[in-house]
Amino acid sequence: MGRITTLRPVTRIALGEGVHRRADTLAVEEPLEIRIGGVPLAVTMRTPGHDVELAIGFLVSEGVISERADFRAAIHCGGPGTGGAENTYNVLDTSLAPGVRLPGADEARRFYTTSSCGVCGKASIDAVRTVSHYDVVQDDVEVEAGWIAELPDRLRAEQAAFDKTGGLHAAALFDAVSGELLVIREDVGRHNAVDKVVGWALQEGRLPLRSTVLQVSGRASFELVQKAVMAGIPILSAVSAPSSLAAELAEQTGLTLLGFVRGRSMNVYAHAQRVLIDAATQGEEPVREGQAER
Template identity: 55%
Template sequence: MSAPVFLPPASYEYTRVQRVTGAERREADDILAAEEPLEIRLGYGPAGQREQRTLAVTMRTPGHDLELAAGFLLTEGLIRSRADLTGLLHCPDVQKPEERENVVRAELATAAALDLPRLERHFYTSSSCGVCGKTSIAAVHAAACPVLPADGPLVPAAVIHELPERQRQAQAGFEQTGGLHAAALFSPAGELLLLREDVGRHNALDKLIGAALLADELPLSRHVLLVSGRASFELVQKAAVAGIAVLAAVGAPSSLAVQAAQDFGLTLLGFVRQQRYNIYAHPWRVQGVNE
């Protein structure tokens, strides 16, 4: 498992602001989290008859774009394993200067099973809301979501309390801008293994899962995931696809997230901060708590 890494300089932008303290106002420099569109294109089909189409456009923080594309393809059920991908690259043949480094093409293996009706939806995603336009919960459940095995990891209750601070200390982007979400992967003993940041919660998790996919480290069944915001249905679904059995969130879960966690066999924690948290589903993986 690779170590946490800092975001590249392209992830930040600088601006002038008027900073107000009490009744005083002064000019100052500020650092912003960059947000730019990333177009994900898909190449597929038999040799000699390859086709290409735009799959999705997502508003993201530049950096780890290939991981983001790989994680998105996996968590949306368009690929099932690393073997389904034969190539990932930033497209060199863009027409506009602003598209440079903002278009990624994923090449599928000729043997990869592709659900063409899913492609016809032409996903549009945003940094704030995840995948939009889903017509039914059933369609999301069909995106390769497994029922997780009824085993570990078993996580000491005290370790859960330590995760937010360990995540925060590794968040270089948040420290600079205050505007980035994080998804962090820990061992059951609380060791930080991998962290990704993005202006969007869903993108941060797709980057993390994509990094594990490209390193052939899936499923992440022996790990604990902490996300910096609330726990939505999409985050639970993405975690389940990656085989993650314990998902902790600094914020609140939604009702659909709790229902999905119960259905998928995933342990879901919310409000993990200030030495407290709630367990919403499958509490048996958290050990050492007096009942």
């Protein structure tokens, strides 16, 4: 497996204190080419580690597979120019069960690998609604607002690689009934961190992820909502802002979307009925109409 962090010499400038040369720990970012049966499918920039989970989660979010039986195996292989002899750990070849096929070139669904791909918003939402194997609308789980408020700190406490580098996103999956932290993954790409969580869940036979909350360390983009819906996750909580298309997709698919979950406050952008106002939040000044709090 490739390295997660690396050391690099830096020049540190502290105004009023001087200039110093020292080593700094950086998060590793390398490309991963995902193949199916030797055929290249997608390339994503990621932090090495849990690559099989990442590939599986990507295939789930793109509607290619939906259960553990759909996936057979994966192996790292030689990258371009190596003749297959040198294992670079940057090419992962997966094999799927008989009968599982990739979308054809003439089908509407496309692989959305970044939030800046320029696809039509309505077409994107329609595509997710068409291929999703799970219906989060039917998940009637409810969570206390006070419990949701604790999740960013619980996520941050488990970010071992972030402590060393300060440069990694994280995603954590919580059981909304027991409150248990089920899994946490880190990556330079927030979408990769979520894919690794979803890939873990498929390998554990947990899909669909009913009665769970996905907590992410950054903003909530369209693609994160997409991945949550495709995995059957009913609640997505982010410490920063959602995009407009993320909120629209959440509203139309039945996902509860929270943003700016910080301290004792949060904004609910879609399907607030799953968030209960508990005793810890009672008696405070009501929020006035107008601009949401940041």
